Amino acid sequence: xxxxxxxxxxxxxxxxxxxxxxxxxxxxxxxxxxxxxxxxxxxxxxxxxxxxxxxxxxxxxxxxxxxxxxxxxxxxxxxxxxxxxxxxxxxxxxxxxxxxxxxxxxxxxxxxxxxxxxxxxxxxxxxxxxxxxxxxxxxxxxxxxxxxxxxxxxxxxxxxxxxxxxxxxxxxxxxxxxxxxxxxxxxxxxxxxxxxxxxxxxxxxxxxxxxxxxxxxxxxxxxxxxxxxxxxxxxxxxxxxxxxxxxxxxxxxxxxxxxxxxxxxxxxxxxxxxxxxxxxxxxxxxxxxxxxxxxxxxxxxxxxx
Amino acid sequence: xxxxxxxxxxxxxxxxxxxxxxxxxxxxxxxxxxxxxxxxxxxxxxxxxxxxxxxxxxxxxxxxxxxxxxxxxxxxxxxxxxxxxxxxxxxxxxxxxxxxxxxxxxxxxxxxxxxxxxxxxxxxxxxxxxxxxxxxxxxxxxxxxxxxxxxxxxxxxxxxxxxxxxxxxxxxxxxxxxxxxxxxxxxxxxxxxxxxxxxxxxxxxxxxxxxxxxxxxxxxxxxxxxxxxxxxxxxxxxxxxxxxxxxxxxxxxxxxxxxxxxxxxxxxxxxxxxxxxxxxxxxxxxxxxxxxxxxxxxxxxxxxx
Numbered sequence: 001x002x003x004x005x006x007x008x009x010x011x012x013x014x015x016x017x018x019x020x021x022x023x024x025x026x027x028x029x030x031x032x033x034x035x036x037x038x039x040x041x042x043x044x045x046x047x048x049x050x051x052x053x054x055x056x057x058x059x060x061x062x063x064x065x066x067x068x069x070x071x072x073x074x075x076x077x078x079x080x081x082x083x084x085x086x087x088x089x090x091x092x093x094x095x096x097x098x099x100x101x102x103x104x105x106x107x108x109x110x111x112x113x114x115x116x117x118x119x120x121x122x123x124x125x126x127x128x129x130x131x132x133x134x135x136x137x138x139x140x141x142x143x144x145x146x147x148x149x150x151x152x153x154x155x156x157x158x159x160x161x162x163x164x165x166x167x168x169x170x171x172x173x174x175x176x177x178x179x180x181x182x183x184x185x186x187x188x189x190x191x192x193x194x195x196x197x198x199x200x201x202x203x204x205x206x207x208x209x210x211x212x213x214x215x216x217x218x219x220x221x222x223x224x225x226x227x228x229x230x231x232x233x234x235x236x237x238x239x240x241x242x243x244x245x246x247x248x249x250x251x252x253x254x255x256x257x258x259x260x261x262x263x264x265x266x267x268x269x270x271x272x273x274x275x276x277x278x279x280x281x282x283x284x285x286x287x288x289x290x291x292x293x294x295x296x297x298x299x300x301x302x303x304x305x
Numbered sequence: 306x307x308x309x310x311x312x313x314x315x316x317x318x319x320x321x322x323x324x325x326x327x328x329x330x331x332x333x334x335x336x337x338x339x340x341x342x343x344x345x346x347x348x349x350x351x352x353x354x355x356x357x358x359x360x361x362x363x364x365x366x367x368x369x370x371x372x373x374x375x376x377x378x379x380x381x382x383x384x385x386x387x388x389x390x391x392x393x394x395x396x397x398x399x400x401x402x403x404x405x406x407x408x409x410x411x412x413x414x415x416x417x418x419x420x421x422x423x424x425x426x427x428x429x430x431x432x433x434x435x436x437x438x439x440x441x442x443x444x445x446x447x448x449x450x451x452x453x454x455x456x457x458x459x460x461x462x463x464x465x466x467x468x469x470x471x472x473x474x475x476x477x478x479x480x481x482x483x484x485x486x487x488x489x490x491x492x493x494x495x496x497x498x499x500x501x502x503x504x505x506x507x508x509x510x511x512x513x514x515x516x517x518x519x520x521x522x523x524x525x526x527x528x529x530x531x532x533x534x535x536x537x538x539x540x541x542x543x544x545x546x547x548x549x550x551x552x553x554x555x556x557x558x559x560x561x562x563x564x565x566x567x568x569x570x571x572x573x574x575x576x577x578x579x580x581x582x583x584x585x586x587x588x589x590x591x592x593x594x595x596x597x598x599x600x601x602x603x604x605x606x607x608x609x610x
Contacts, residue, residue: 013394015407022325025406033391062374066367066391086338086371089318091396093407101330102320102398 001077002046002247003128003158005121005149006039006057008106008138009080011067014092020100034275035070036090038134038163041240042247044277045270047076051248054079056124058117058138060107061086079124081117083109088138106138114141121149125156132247133172134163134240143167147175159250162202163243165189176201179246183208183239194222204256206246206263208239213264215296218256225260225293231268231283237276242267261291306382307351307552308433308463310426310454311344311362313411313443314385316372319397325405339580340375341395343439343468346545347552349582350575352381356553359384361429363422363443365412366391384429386422388414393443411443419446426454430461437552438477439468439545451477464555467507468548470494481506484551488513488544499527509561511551511568513544518569520601523561530565530598536573536588542581547572566596 014032035044043055055076059067060083067087071078085107093100125131131153133146142148146168150160154176162169162177165186173180180202187194187207194205194217204218213226245266249259269284270276319337348360360381364372365388372392376383390412398405430436436458438451447453451473455465459481467474467482470491478485485507492499492512499510499522509523518531550571554564574589575581 015396015409017407020327020405022327022400022405023403025408028407028409031409062367062371065370069367091320091407095327098328100325100327102322102333102396103330104320104333104336 001052001054001127001129002251003124003131004039004043004046004053004055004247005131005133006037006043006055006135007117007141007145008136009035009037009040009057009059009067009087010104011063011070011087011089012036012092013089014094017093017095019097020093020095033066033070034277035067035074035076036276038240038243039132040071040076041237041277042132042134042244043076043078044074045237045241045244045266045279046248047074048279049244049248053077054124054128056080056121058083058107058109058113059087060084063087063089079120081113081120083107083113085109106136109138109140111140114145118148118152122152122156125153125158128153128156128158130159130161130247130251132161132163132243133177134243136164137168144171144174146172146177150175150177161243161246161250163239170200173197173200173202176203178203178250179206180204181206181208181239181243181246184210206242206260208242208267210235213291214242214260216256216260221256222296223257223260223293224296225257225264225291227264227268227287228290228292231271233271234274234276235271237273237278238267238270240276241270241279257293261293262288264291306357306359306432306434307556308429308436309344309348309351309358309360309552310436310438311342311348311360311440312446312450313441314340314342314345314362314364314372314392315409316368316375316392316394317341317397318394319399322398322400324402325398325400338371338375339582340372340379341581343545343548344437345376345381346542346582347437347439347549348381348383349379350546350549350571350584351553352379353584354549354553358382359429359433361385361426363388363412363414363418364392365389368392368394384425386418386425388412388418390414411441414443414445416445419450423453423457427457427461430458430463433458433461433463435464435466435552435556437466437468437548438482439548441469442473448472449476449479451482452480455480455482466548466551466555468544475505478502478505478507481508483508483555484511485509486511486513486544486548486551489515511547511565513547513572515540518596519547519565521561521565526561527601528562528565528598529601530562530569530596532569532573532592533595533597536576538576539579539581540576542578542583543572543575545581546575546584562598566598567593569596
């Protein structure tokens with residue numbers, strides 16, 4: 001199976017209100033709860049695609065318990081390690097105009113909890129062919145946590161996809177993941193180009209460029225994969241659908257051009273679906289044959305738009 | 306002991322942010338969690354005053370479990386009946402300027418759960434001398450739920466204080482509580498005066514009037530109780546501190562003038578404390594001897610300010 005790792009999941013709450021007016025009180029019309037976190041979105045997309053998947057990571061407290069129950073209710077296989085601190089929440093306030101986000105800080109993880117997670121993770125690796133590691137790290141974890149987990153996956157013969165940002169990305173790449181998937185902003189934050197990130201240890205660097213599709217560098221080859229038209233909808237979770245496709249392609253040894261086409265189609269179909277972690281199946285089928293994948297010049301990455 | 310009933314408790318979350326800007330995303334600096342609901346504030350004030358108290362009501366789901374753990378951590382004795390639906394949350398966003406509130410709708414309670422609660426409640430009544438019933442009713446409960454609970458308390462020889470609003474107040478009074486404590490706005494919503502509410506079945510009507518103290522009608526007597534100066538601070542929870550004092554006074558058969566003086570002092574001391582459910586002990590001691598209680602003319606209630 002594909003193992004997804006979410007070290008900093010969240011309980012995502014969406015509140016529908018008529019109009020958000022600061023410094024007043026609002027009755028929330030409806031509350032929507034979902035299990036959140038990039039790795040859980042990856043797992044959710046793979047599960048909906050019928051791919052065997054298992055979600056792992058860290059969950060704590062009553063909020064963590066709620067996330068666990070939501071995963072069980074969704075039928076998503078999961079095995080999370082417990083922590084004492086409360087899993088974070090995110091609150092999105094949706095009024096008639098747009099969304100307002102509130103992101104709680106993550107929990108503090110102890111060294112003992114991190115050790116316990118690694119024991120669980122190594123047990124789960126025995127059945128994993130690919131590991132997708134996504135999102136931020138909660139406080140208390142070493143900043144090179146992803147490098148440690150990627151090295152352990154390689155020892156077990158599993159391939160890896162890393163999707164994170166900042167220092168966890170820069171230090172994670174030293175663990176030599178098979179694929180890293182930064183977006184343009186995350187690359188810019190590191191003041192790096194895709195080929196430089198490959199030089200740090202990544203087998204393949206796949207840069208997501210929103211409506212412009214993907215730009216990928218693998219050994220001496222590079223490609224761009226572009227959708228036929230811009231997709232309108234909710235871009236949250238599009239990167240996670242891309243990671244889901246990359247993980248599946250790695251598992252199946254899909255040749256890179258076909259794999260990138262699938263990743264662009266699945267990402268666009270995620271934009272077409274109303275919530276993160278879901279894809280519009282009809283849109284996915286309609287797009288699959290229509291993604292243009294062409295060899296790219298490495299000089300293109302200087303002007304990737 | 307004094308039994309407090311909170312049928313629609315909440316997990317109160319306070320998020321500190323730099324500035325709430327609609328339609329942007331905010332990193333929450335700190336999260337403060339507390340067990341919320343008017344009846345829990347009453348219990349918390351009584352517990353801090355060293356009075357034997359037990360909190361009951363309905364709690365459900367992971368959010369209810371979190372409330373239960375917070376009560377246990379605070380050392381507050383509690384015995385809540387379980388419901389299947391999730392206990393509600395409230396989110397208060399505190400920026401540098403003021404607070405913005407988001408109130409989730411309450412859970413749906415089934416008939417069987419309401420019956421189970423009543424069995425628990427009747428068991429708890431065997432040790433209760435006074436019952437304080439506070440706050441809104443969750444969906445699924447009969448609107449006359451408080452009348453039913455008040456009648457049961459009387460059968461067990463316990464006195465009752467009711468603090469709610471709207472139809473639950475109007476129908477609750479038919480259960481003949483010893484005291485009801487509306488505030489001015491709640492009375493106005495019913496288009497009623499204190500003596501009219503007494504006519505519906507309340508033994509004593511105590512109207513809280515913010516900085517103007519209390520106005521009370523009991524049989525043929527009426528009083529006003531006024532603090533020496535307006536209190537600055539956080540008025541949330543002041544009414545609950547008033548109910549706590551009323552419950553204690555009923556238990557001790559404190560004469561009405563002294564009881565009202567205590568209620569005004571404890572309310573003002575709650576305003577002086579930063580969070581609902583707490584009182585400033587120094588301020589309470591300083592105020593206790595300084596509350597003016599004078600007989601009032603019933604005609605005064607027409608112009609209660």
